[in-house]
Amino acid sequence: xxxAFLCKMTSCILCNNPNHYCLILQLRNLVWATSKHDVYFxxxxxxxxxxxxxxxxxxxxxxxxxxxxSMKQHGSLSQSVSRVQISTMAVKDDLIVAGGFQGELICKKxxxxxxxxxxxxTSADNDITxxxxxxxxxxxxxxxxxxxxxxxxxxxxxTNFALLNRFAFHWSVNNxxxxxxxxxxxxxxDSPECLLADTGSGKVIHGLEGHxxxxxxxxxxxxxxxxxxxxxxxxxxxxxxxxxxxxxKVLKGNMGAIRALRFTSDGRFLAMAEPADFVHLFxxxxxxxxxxEIDLFGEIAGISFSPDTEALFVGVADRTYGSxxxxxxxxxxxxxxxxx
Numbered sequence: 001x002x003x004a005f006l007c008k009m010t011s012c013i014l015c016n017n018p019n020h021y022c023l024i025l026q027l028r029n030l031v032w033a034t035s036k037h038d039v040y041f042x043x044x045x046x047x048x049x050x051x052x053x054x055x056x057x058x059x060x061x062x063x064x065x066x067x068x069x070s071m072k073q074h075g076s077l078s079q080s081v082s083r084v085q086i087s088t089m090a091v092k093d094d095l096i097v098a099g100g101f102q103g104e105l106i107c108k109k110x111x112x113x114x115x116x117x118x119x120x121x122t123s124a125d126n127d128i129t130x131x132x133x134x135x136x137x138x139x140x141x142x143x144x145x146x147x148x149x150x151x152x153x154x155x156x157x158x159t160n161f162a163l164l165n166r167f168a169f170h171w172s173v174n175n176x177x178x179x180x181x182x183x184x185x186x187x188x189x190d191s192p193e194c195l196l197a198d199t200g201s202g203k204v205i206h207g208l209e210g211h212x213x214x215x216x217x218x219x220x221x222x223x224x225x226x227x228x229x230x231x232x233x234x235x236x237x238x239x240x241x242x243x244x245x246x247x248x249k250v251l252k253g254n255m256g257a258i259r260a261l262r263f264t265s266d267g268r269f270l271a272m273a274e275p276a277d278f279v280h281l282f283x284x285x286x287x288x289x290x291x292x293e294i295d296l297f298g299e300i301a302g303i304s305f306s307p308d309t310e311a312l313f314v315g316v317a318d319r320t321y322g323s324x325x326x327x328x329x330x331x332x333x334x335x336x337x338x339x340x
Contacts, residue, residue, distance in 0.1 A: 004269060004281055004292050006330050029131075029260060031302030031315040031324070032091040039313050040096065041302070041324060042086050047098065052311075052326060060096070061108055061115065070114040077119045077163055081106070092134035095158060097144055099129025105146055107161060117161035122150045133185075134158065135178040137199065145185065145199070147173035153187060153202065167202025169195070174216050180224040184241070188215035194229050196241070210237055210247045219261035219270070221284070228270060230258025236272050238288070249288055254278050260302060264309040271312060273303045279314055297321055 030042040037053040045064035050057045061067075063084040072078055084100040091097075091110075098106045103122035108115045121129060131147040142158035149172040155165040171190040178185045178199055187195040187204075194208040194215055208229065217230035226248070227239045236258045237247040256274035263270050263284075270288070272280040276299045283290040298318030305312050312327040 004283065004330055006328055029088050029090070029302045030086065031304045031313055032089060033304040033306045033311065033313050034091055036306040036308055036311045039304070039324065040089070040091050041315055042089070045083070045085075047086070047089070047096070050324060060110070061106075063098075063100075063106070067106065067115050067118050069116065069118045070112075071116045071161065078117050078161065079119050081118050081120060087128050088131055090132045090134050093142070095134060095142070095144075097132045097134055099132050099146060101128050103127040103129055103148060103150070105129060105132070105144075107144065107158070121146060121148055121154060122152075124150060130173060130189075131175045131177075133176050133178055135182050135199075137182045143182075143199075145176055145178065147176040147187070147189075149173075151189075153185070155199070165200070165202060167197065174214065175218055177218040177220060179220050179227075179241075180222055186218040186220070186227055186229065188218055188229060190214045192231075194218070196227075196244070206244050208237075208239055208244060208247070210250075211235070213257075216257055216259050217261045219263050221263050221270075222265060222267045228261045228263070228272075230261050230272065232257040234258065234274075236261060236270075251280070251282060251288060251291075253280065259300065262303055262305055264305045265307050266309050268309065269305075271303050271305065273300045273314070276300060279303060279312075281312070294327070296325065 033039045039050045041048055046059045047061040048057050049060050066082040068080045069078040081104045084104045086098050087101050089098040094110045096108045103120050105119055105121050107117040127148050127150040129148055133145045137143050144156040144158050146154045151169050153167045173189040175188040176185055185197050185199045187197055192211045195204050196206045197204050211231040213232035215231045219228045228236050230236045234253040236251040238249045240248045253274050259275050260273040270282045279294040281292040282288045298316040298321050301315035301317040303314050310329045314325040316323050
């Protein structure tokens with residue numbers, strides 16, 4: 001039986017009480033690992049850092065209180081926000097970016113106490129910030145991209161947080177993810193069709209057809225050639241960007257929409273999460289034919305591999321079993337026996 005990751009810890013990450021509810025009930029990307037020992041996640045109105053090495057959690061940002069941005073400049077969109085209900089987040093290098101249910105955007109340096117930039121991207125109450133992405137443009141500059149229910153994708157400079165561009169689409173955008181080289185962005189939303197667009201201009205390069213319902217997640221293989229898209233039709237489709245006439249493979253979930261997708265940094269595994277109870281791990285070197293199914297209990301708040309590929313973190317949002325699960329990569333070290 002294929003088994004790549006083994007569970008290590010299932011207790012509440014704040015108080016070690018398995019019956020304490022910690023992770024808020026969201027079905028978006030609210031777990032992000034920057035190392036095997038450093039994980040960022042949402043706990044009610046607190047953005048928390050968990051150290052699996054010290055077995056200790058620390059609040060990085062409280063979003064219940066008024067947040068006043070420290071970086072202010074003429075013409076900036078920056079404005080104070082308060083009592084933000086976080087809907088999605090991303091972490092890269094020393095930058096944390098979070099989106100809110102009222103269209104908020106918050107950008108904070110990990111090691112700085114103040115929030116550098118925050119604003120409301122839209123004025124409508126239901127224009128949720130569905131997805132955020134941090135990436136390096138082909139020039140090397142760090143960029144922040146956001147997707148909202150107002151059918152708009154926005155592009156920001158991550159140095160001064162100036163709005164560089166905005167791209168309008170015909171449907172609410174539920175998810176965005178940029179290719180490893182920073183040239184392409186996958187745009188998914190309230191449409192069966194997924195789009196590939198140029199990150200700089202927003203020009204649609206190709207439409208991906210095959211899904212039957214709305215899409216919610218996507219991820220790029222580190223080689224930049226394979227794109228995975230997750231849909232409400234309970235499938236994940238794999239696309240080869242060198243030939244987009246049809247999907248390369250269709251991976252099936254058990255019963256729910258595919259709400260989160262993550263490749264390991266070495267490209268060896270693809271993690272696929274349903275809204276609740278199931279996370280599927282596919283071996284890419286076996287042509288995605290081998291799968292480890294993690295059967296847990298509760299709403300899944302997010303999944304994240306550590307950059308060294310040694311750990312998978314799964315956030316569980318449940319009033320009884322709320323927790324952060326850590327799965328360690330299983331290694332076969334039989335070669336050690338031959339030394340003696």
